[in-house]
Amino acid sequence: xxxxxxxxxxxxxxxxxxxxxxxxxxxxxxxxxxxxxxxxxxxxxxxxxxxxxxxxxxxxxxxxxxxxxxxxxxxxxxxxxxxxxxxxxxxxxxxxxxxxxxxxxxxxxxxxxxxxxxxxxxxxxxxxxxxxxxxxxxxxxxxxxxxxxxxxxxxxxxxxxxxxxxxxxxxxxxxxxxxxxxxxxxxxxxxxxxxxxxxxxxxxxxxxxxxxxxxxxxxxxxxxxxxxxxxxx
Numbered sequence: 001x002x003x004x005x006x007x008x009x010x011x012x013x014x015x016x017x018x019x020x021x022x023x024x025x026x027x028x029x030x031x032x033x034x035x036x037x038x039x040x041x042x043x044x045x046x047x048x049x050x051x052x053x054x055x056x057x058x059x060x061x062x063x064x065x066x067x068x069x070x071x072x073x074x075x076x077x078x079x080x081x082x083x084x085x086x087x088x089x090x091x092x093x094x095x096x097x098x099x100x101x102x103x104x105x106x107x108x109x110x111x112x113x114x115x116x117x118x119x120x121x122x123x124x125x126x127x128x129x130x131x132x133x134x135x136x137x138x139x140x141x142x143x144x145x146x147x148x149x150x151x152x153x154x155x156x157x158x159x160x161x162x163x164x165x166x167x168x169x170x171x172x173x174x175x176x177x178x179x180x181x182x183x184x185x186x187x188x189x190x191x192x193x194x195x196x197x198x199x200x201x202x203x204x205x206x207x208x209x210x211x212x213x214x215x216x217x218x219x220x221x222x223x224x225x226x227x228x229x230x231x232x233x
Contacts, residue, residue, distance in 0.1 A: 040117050042117075043118045043121055044118075044121035044122075047118060047121065048091075048094075051087060051090075051091050051122070052125075054087050055087050055122070055126060055129070056129075058080055058081070058083050058084045058087070059080075059129045059130075059133055061080060062081065062133055063133060065080070066136060066137055070138070072190070073136075073137040073138065074137050074139070074144055074147050074195065075187070075189075075190035075195065077147075077148050078147050078150075078151050078186040078190075079151070079186040079187055079190075081130065081133075081149075081151055082152060082154070082155035082178075082179040082182040082183045083183065084126055085152045085153070085155035085156040085159060085179065086159055086176055086178070086179035087122075088119070088122045088123060089156060089159035089160055089162075089163060089175050090159075090163075090172055091122055092115060092122075092160075092163070092221070093163040093171060093172065093175075115221075115222065119218070130148060130149060130152065131145075133148065134148055143200060146203050146204060147195060150206050151183070151185070151186050153207070153210040153214045154182050154206075155179050155182045156214050157210060157213050157214040157217050158178035158181075158182070159175035159179070160214070160218065160220075161217055162175050162178060163175055164217070164220065164221050164224060
């Protein structure tokens with residue numbers, strides 16, 4: 001009997017059952033669908049405790065200096081927050097640093113989704129702490145927030161560009177250099193009294209430019225992350 005005739009005979013002898021409820025059946029099979037929130041919380045648990053502790057330490061030090069020197073609280077916070085941004089960038093580059101990219105590319109969600117979730121979890125935590133630090137510095141919440149957020153975003157921009165172009169520890173060294181440079185710039189601006197009300201429009205322009213370029217750099221970082229396509233539906 002020919003193969004085609006055999007297949008037809010088997011189909012007639014053993015008709016396939018109706019496919020009603022097929023999608024429901026597959027949805028109930030493991031792995032179950034995972035929401036974006038669950039993915040975010042799950043990846044937050046994979047961030048090293050040392051990273052969380054270092055982030056909290058930076059903000060705690062900024063808060064302590066602000067309480068010890070109330071008149072200089074804003075510039076002290078602006079000089080320290082770049083190191084929090086450096087910690088976030090270093091965490092986002094951890095897969096490349098330890099050679100785990102290939103393994104995470106073959107995971108269920110892919111390296112791009114994992115990296116986005118980790119950056120989102122750490123970024124949300126940092127912005128919450130930045131809000132608390134801004135409120136603790138006193139004065140106008142909006143104005144103080146602009147002064148503190150600008151060096152953070154500038155370091156984030158430079159750090160992401162560094163680790164995207166230079167792989168391995170060298171990229172992290174460049175990221176650390178960017179944090180030191182930005183912190184030094186904050187000190188220089190304080191010494192020349194660049195925090196005067198008349199100069200605030202330049203701070204607003206700098207913040208808007210830094211935010212736009214940082215967002216663009218995040219997109220470039222995600223697009224440069226290749227991932228395998230797996231069909232889990």
